[in-house]
Amino acid sequence: MIAIGLEGSANKLGVGIISHPSPGKPAIILSNIRHTFVSPPGEGFLPKDTAKHHRSWVVSLVKQAMAEAGVSTRDIDCICYTKGPGMGAPLQSVAVAARMLSLLWGKELVGVNHCVGHIEMGREITGAQNPVVLYVSGGNTQVIAYAEQRYRIFGEALDIAVGNCLDRFARTLEISNDPAPGYNIEQLAKKGKVLLDLPYAVKGMDCSFSGILASIDILAAELKANPEQRDPITGEIITTADLCFTLQEIVYAMLVEITERAMAHVGSDQVLIVGGVGCNERLQEMMGLMANDRGGSVFATDERFCIDNGIMIAHAGLLAYETGFRTPLEESTCTQRFRTDEVFIKWRD
Amino acid sequence: MTAQIQEIPPIPQAAPLEPPVPPKSSNLLPVTFQNDPAPPELIAQGAEALLYRTTYLLPSIPCALKYRPSKPYRHPILDTRLTKHRILSEARVLVKCRKEGVPVPAVYALDEKAGWLMFEWIEGEVVRVRLNEWLRRRKGVEGGIQLGEEYLRALMRRIGSALGRMHGIGIVHGDLTTSNMMLRPSKNEAVSAAGGSETEDQILDGDIVLIDFGLASQGTQDEDRAVDLYVLERAFASTHPRAEPLFSEVLDAYGKSFKGAHIVLKKLEDVRMRGRKRSMLG
Structure with a gap:
């Protein structure tokens, strides 16, 4: 069976086409393309501009994805789209496009939970069987494990998501949003050495980032006012690279800690990292060190699958479609709030 | 809009990342205990700490040794800061609880720089294990969970009032799960359990x-x-989904356990809403 997936819950518009040859066989990716709306330095992406971006690109992306996959509309079994969670206006634009395709081609719709899309694609690509999942992106921070037909959330950010904390700090520093603010922070952090004092906010398996963002913003303002500050221990001049380094070291240590706690709690030794922040090599490295200490292993994917994409929506949608799930046209809505644990995972034991 | 359409080549690969292999920590025990003639026995590896059973103090007194080895993934400065802070604050909290009559293990000794804390050995098992065992046995019986519901309710109420007592004296646990509560056999039970086989309840x-x-x-902030409570509620729902409907018993007993508990329960509703309403973009 073949499905096309449309994703546009944030600033990436992704279209992917996947084929599930037969049960038990690995999925085949026929095409997976995306186009990113990049806002100027110092600014985030606004819903209305992002929605406009998606509307103007969706047709050409679908055409290109179909051409690359070498399939015709007759080969497609269902049209999968992101039902939520995400930003309202971009979600609506993509849902409208999906409905249009459904009517035009006479194919059924499948609304997909974005988070479940990430998890299922991560499992498919890495082959991780039953991992503890760390889902970290611009809008989500969750530690998830599967139990009894649901992806259950063991821990999550109590305020802003980790990616949002990083993105907003990139705005404070006014560094480029191209290709992604988090990527540019990561590159700057590689040059940092001095660990500054920041709060560390872990509560059980939950964590909090807004206080950390406020503190690092204060440090950045102080540095701007007085660029000659030196580290009291080493005597080295403090730079913005040190700020990025500190921020990464602290927030990733928190993420690894809550993941380790969840692993100890459920007795699992596999970790799967998904979501845009999951591309960060420092996070992957730290997670690897932790897993190694526990005799376990880390599974991660690269930017093709970590960052929002259409193929994960197609994959998770097709898994649901194969179990008989359909989204009738009248119910093909989207929603900004759609928790991971609301989805009934019929396709797993 | 500066980005071009990004080509994403379709090469699925199934390689777990192989982390650089550091030498396996040779000292999984603090130096003080490495030459102990009766070496401490490893009981559990939690997320942050190793738990040992040791008779280091006196052969007749078993004690628990909690060791926080340094974490290789953490920056050394952060690691030292967290370890020291956590050992000291844990000891202070335990001492306070003990003094005020909250059921916790007694502190015997510590060395915050070396990262260890020694305290009273508690007999029994953690609630998670007992509860899951009970649910497992009950699952086989027709209407089993309903039949034994009163026992489960009683357990939930004991949990609720223990938490209430702890909050009442100004302590917040920070990591409440059913793995962080023990069921210690009462004195008279120990006798009856020795006499006959254990019944389900x-x-x-x-x-x-x-x-x-x-x-x-x-702290005493609501x-x-x-x-x-929210952390426990969620841990409960994810660990024991079958027993979740009875979680209200915990809150009910909690509400009666100290003055001001009802304000906390009110606040819990806000926290829940925040948890579920949080915008989850991207």
């Missing part, structure tokens, strides 16, 4: 002892107390 008997105060703090 006796699995849930015993006194609640709260353990693992590694993330605990002292917000912190409510988050404490």
